[in-house]
Amino acid sequence: KQEVTQIPAALSVPEGENLVLNCSFTDSAIYNLQWFRQDPGKGLTSLLLIQSSQREQTSGRLNASLDKSSGRSTLYIAASQPGDSATYLCAVRDNAGNMLTFGGGTRLMVKP
Amino acid sequence: DGGITQSPKYLFRKEGQNVTLSCEQNLNHDAMYWYRQDPGQGLRLIYYSQIVNDFQKGDIAEGYSVSREKKESFPLTVTSAQKNPTAFYLCASSVLAGPSSYNEQFFGPGTRLTVL
Numbered sequence: 001k002q003e004v005t006q007i008p009a010a011l012s013v014p015e016g017e018n019l020v021l022n023c024s025f026t027d028s029a030i031y032n033l034q035w036f037r038q039d040p041g042k043g044l045t046s047l048l049l050i051q052s053s054q055r056e057q058t059s060g061r062l063n064a065s066l067d068k069s070s071g072r073s074t075l076y077i078a079a080s081q082p083g084d085s086a087t088y089l090c091a092v093r094d095n096a097g098n099m100l101t102f103g104g105g106t107r108l109m110v111k112p
Numbered sequence: 113d114g115g116i117t118q119s120p121k122y123l124f125r126k127e128g129q130n131v132t133l134s135c136e137q138n139l140n141h142d143a144m145y146w147y148r149q150d151p152g153q154g155l156r157l158i159y160y161s162q163i164v165n166d167f168q169k170g171d172i173a174e175g176y177s178v179s180r181e182k183k184e185s186f187p188l189t190v191t192s193a194q195k196n197p198t199a200f201y202l203c204a205s206s207v208l209a210g211p212s213s214y215n216e217q218f219f220g221p222g223t224r225l226t227v228l
Contacts, residue, residue: 004154036219041222042221042222043202043219043220046217103154
């Protein structure tokens with residue numbers, strides 16, 4: 001059964017720092033991987049989706065990479081801002097394309 | 113405005129009662145999903161539906177039931193058989209289910225259920 005792990009569980013950084021969030025998964029037979037942002041008490045907002053054939057995706061200050069063979073993805077946030085404070089979740093979709101398996105999330109706080 | 117709505121935002125239930133959570137989407141998506149989120153944890157899939165009048169169990173379906181009578185609606189009932197129902201419930205939808213570039217999921221704002 002697929003398991004997804006996110007490290008660290010929580011992270012606090014000063015404003016302006018570049019940072020990396022990590023996601024690992026046990027079964028490399030995935031269809032795609034998605035990174036989400038969740039603000040407290042809110043739903044999920046999709047940030048980036050990487051197909052299994054892709055190595056990375058970029059959106060503004062965010063860059064997500066995927067190494068399927070090693071079961072790893074990273075989310076790179078450049079020049080962090082207090083508005084980036086939220087929980088970041090990664091999720092992998094199985095090859096049947098139906099099931100999303102989520103990691104536990106990384107709770108990020110960016111201090112002014 | 114296109115999107116996914118969930119109601120109510122907060123719900124309180126006494127032990128032994130069934131309660132139904134509403135999820136509506138006007139995105140014309142075929143597939144809909146229900147997830148449960150416990151504090152500090154990721155989401156776990158309860159049920160999903162790929163088409164009207166069809167639905168499949170997810171990882172934690174015990175104590176829950178769903179229906180899909182209309183394309184835009186996918187209500188979730190938390191029954192008294194669910195032993196620990198206090199959680200944050202999220203509904204999602206996608207254009208299609210299955211291996212497709214159209215299976216990206218979009219989420220509603222969630223319902224927080226508390227059992228008193």
